[in-house]
Amino acid sequence: xxxxxxxxxxxxxxxxxxxxxxxxxxxxxxxxxxxxxxxxxxxxxxxxxxxxxxxxxxxxxxxxxxxxxxxxxxxxxxxxxxxxxxxxxxxxxxxxxxxxxxxxxxxxxxxxxxxxxxxxxxxxxxxxxxxxxxxxxxxxxxxxxxxxxxxxxxxxxxxxxxxxxxxxxxxxxxxxxxxxxxxxxxxxxxxxxxxxxxxxxxxxxxxxxxxxxxxxxxxxxxxxxxxxxxxxxxxxxxxxxxxxxxxxxxxxxxxxxxxxxxxxxxxxxxxxxxxxxxxxxxxxxxxxxxxxxxxxxxxxxxxxxxxxxxxxxxxxxxxxxxxxxxxxxxxxxxxxxxxxxxxxxxxxxxxxxxxxxxxxxxxxxxxxxxxxxxxxxxxxxxxxxxxxxxxxxxxxxxxxxxxxxxxxxxxxxxxxxxxxxxxxxxxxxxxxxxxxxxxxxxxxxxxxxxxxxxxxxxxxxxxxxxxxxxxxxxxxxxxxxxxxxxx
Numbered sequence: 001x002x003x004x005x006x007x008x009x010x011x012x013x014x015x016x017x018x019x020x021x022x023x024x025x026x027x028x029x030x031x032x033x034x035x036x037x038x039x040x041x042x043x044x045x046x047x048x049x050x051x052x053x054x055x056x057x058x059x060x061x062x063x064x065x066x067x068x069x070x071x072x073x074x075x076x077x078x079x080x081x082x083x084x085x086x087x088x089x090x091x092x093x094x095x096x097x098x099x100x101x102x103x104x105x106x107x108x109x110x111x112x113x114x115x116x117x118x119x120x121x122x123x124x125x126x127x128x129x130x131x132x133x134x135x136x137x138x139x140x141x142x143x144x145x146x147x148x149x150x151x152x153x154x155x156x157x158x159x160x161x162x163x164x165x166x167x168x169x170x171x172x173x174x175x176x177x178x179x180x181x182x183x184x185x186x187x188x189x190x191x192x193x194x195x196x197x198x199x200x201x202x203x204x205x206x207x208x209x210x211x212x213x214x215x216x217x218x219x220x221x222x223x224x225x226x227x228x229x230x231x232x233x234x235x236x237x238x239x240x241x242x243x244x245x246x247x248x249x250x251x252x253x254x255x256x257x258x259x260x261x262x263x264x265x266x267x268x269x270x271x272x273x274x275x276x277x278x279x280x281x282x283x284x285x286x287x288x289x290x291x292x293x294x295x296x297x298x299x300x301x302x303x304x305x306x307x308x309x310x311x312x313x314x315x316x317x318x319x320x321x322x323x324x325x326x327x328x329x330x331x332x333x334x335x336x337x338x339x340x341x342x343x344x345x346x347x348x349x350x351x352x353x354x355x356x357x358x359x360x361x362x363x364x365x366x367x368x369x370x371x372x373x374x375x376x377x378x379x380x381x382x383x384x385x386x387x388x389x390x391x392x393x394x395x396x397x398x399x400x401x402x403x404x405x406x407x408x409x410x411x412x413x414x415x416x417x418x419x420x421x422x423x424x425x426x427x428x429x430x431x432x433x434x435x436x437x438x439x440x441x442x443x444x445x446x447x448x449x450x451x452x453x454x455x456x457x458x459x460x461x462x463x464x465x466x467x468x469x470x471x472x473x474x475x476x477x478x479x480x481x482x483x484x485x486x487x
Contacts, residue, residue: 023199024315024341025264026125027192027251028334030078030203031244032071032137032160032210033299035274035292036308038232038241046223046232047241051249052312055268059314060323060360064416066307066330066396067272069376070300072112074271074331075139075205079120079151081335081353085375085450087115089140098381104407105391105453107378113141114151119347121335122152122201128344131195135187136160136205142169153203157187160207163214163240179216181208181243185250192251196258199342204251208244211275213289215239231276231291265315265341267334273299273306283386296422300380300388302403303422307374307394315341318360325363328396329356330372352448371397371437373444377406377453391453395441402437406453411438 036042039049041056068077068084069091076082076089084090088111095107114120122132134153137160140146147169148156158169163180174183188204219239232238248268255261276288277298292298292305299306311329313319332353339346340355358365374394382388391406399417404410413426413434427434445452 022263023129023343025200025202025260026267026338026341027188027202027255027264028204028267028269028338029248029251030136030205031268031270032205032207033272033275034209034241034244034270034310035276035290035298036270036295036305036310037292038209038270038274038290039310041312042310044232045229046226047238049241049245051245051252052268055248055252055266055314056312056322058316058321059266059312060319060325060363062311062313062325062327062329062356062359064326064328065269065309065311066328066372066374067270067309068331069302069307069374070272070380071137071210072139075137076114077330077332077353078334079114079122079140080118080349081121081332081351082118082349083332083352083373083375083448085373085445085448086350086352087111087118088451089114090376091378091380092139095378098379100379100456101458103379103390104456104459106456107391107453108451110378113146116145117349119349120152121338122148122203124152124335124339124344124347125201125342126152126154128342129199130342130344131191131198131200132203133188133191133195133200134158134203134205135184135191136203137207137210138205155191157184159184160210162212163208179243181206181240181247185247188247188251189254192254192258192260196260201338201342204247205271206244206247209237209240211289213237213240216243219243231288231293234289237289262316265313267314268310268312269331269334270309273297273301273304273309275299277301277305278382278388283382283388294421297388300382302374302376302389302392302394304416304420306388313356313360315360320363323363325359327359327363327367328372328398329359330374350448371395371440371444373441375445375450377451393441393445393450395437395444397437397440400433400437402434402441404438404441413437 041053068074072092073084073089076087091110126132132153133155134148135157138148138158159166166180213236215236219242220235223235223238274290274292276290277292278284279288281297295305296303297305336353336355340357354369376392380388393404395402401414403412411427414422
């Protein structure tokens with residue numbers, strides 16, 4: 001009897017190990033403020049990204065991928081699979097961060113912590129038996145139950161704000177002189193080594209290449225010797241990119257060393273467009289740290305330079321090496337994608353994204369959803385009386401993109417297939433397409449109960465009726481929370 005039980009137990013363990021081996025590991029590496037053209041594989045002749053280029057050469061690049069506005073709302077979308085119109089997280093911090101007192105609209109109060117009733121992708125994967133970890137910039141609330149350690153991550157260390165002399169939450173020992181990108185990668189490597197025998201989900205959201213612009217001296221010296229190429233010219237920024245690139249290479253090398261590469265999906269993306277293009281747009285006199293050309297404008301704008309970001313996915317045995325996909329995609333798609341990869345059940349909540357697995361298998365496949373959307377019911381400043389964006393809504397269907405500016409109702413229509421730089425507004429020459437997309441955009445706002453800015457009673461001279469950043473996000477995204485941080 002003992003021998004039979006022992007044999008049965010061994011069989012069960014063997015079967016459990018086989019099931020675990022068959023389940024994909026998922027590693028998601030997110031850069032902060034990295035522009036669409038800030039990679040070698042995306043066209044830069046100045047920045048050096050051999051490791052990310054290596055990832056792209058062995059996987060698929062999505063050339064028409066978009067984010068959900070800027071730092072904080074992107075992270076809310078990536079964790080929840082919901083647009084900011086549902087979560088109430090559409091920008092960073094409170095609405096008084098920029099002086100909108102003379103503008104015609106009062107912004108919608110921003111929700112600064114991801115509402116606790118939203119089930120995160122980490123919670124879903126943990127419930128499906130995955131070991132989960134996050135090391136880096138969370139930006140969705142760090143106090144109490146909002147901390148990532150309470151939102152589905154078995155292990156979570158938060159750090160952002162500085163690249164040297166940084167602190168962590170919870171506090172852990174940091175080696176003297178450590179560079180944040182290296183420290184976070186150390187933690188990621190340690191997690192992978194410890195969890196190599198079980199399915200795992202690793203989220204590595206770097207603070208690089210966000211300001212303050214700080215990099216390792218030896219890398220800065222390397223790029224000082226290079227001549228600028230186009231709008232790419234800053235050796236400190238280039239050195240920061242190189243450190244993020246090195247992190248990607250270390251992860252790829254470790255997967256090879258542990259023989260996990262064939263069973264691990266590696267995803268790389270950025271949270272929003274690069275901090276550049278403002279000089280070309282005429283909203284700054286100079287000083288852009290990078291440039292997103294040929295895309296228009298930069299981070300914080302709803303033009304392509306602000307919204308289009310790199311997305312690279314390597315799924316061995318599924319993605320074709322060096323392939324590209326030009327289907328419009330957006331960050332809310334990634335949670336649904338990870339769930340399908342992991343064969344995990346979807347949470348019982350509204351989902352705005354669609355899994356990209358079909359595209360990863362065949363880049364010419366079609367998605368069910370007709371369009372992607374963006375909703376920005378507030379203001380993002382760029383300096384005194386200059387704006388990266390005013391309140392605006394966007395729909396992109398195929399190559400057609402319609403923007404509705406809420407202050408004056410102005411519409412802009414672009415055919416991105418022929419005008420990637422969004423230089424020619426086609427509203428007057430394509431009235432039917434304009435009307436069609438505008439109708440769909442308004443219907444989507446109604447479907448998701450998108451909160452809209454209201455008339456600013458103080459804009460004509462009386463003091464504006466303003467509230468701070470604790471306000472409720474209307475519609476399905478109700479929630480409260482204090483937040484701080486830079487967009």
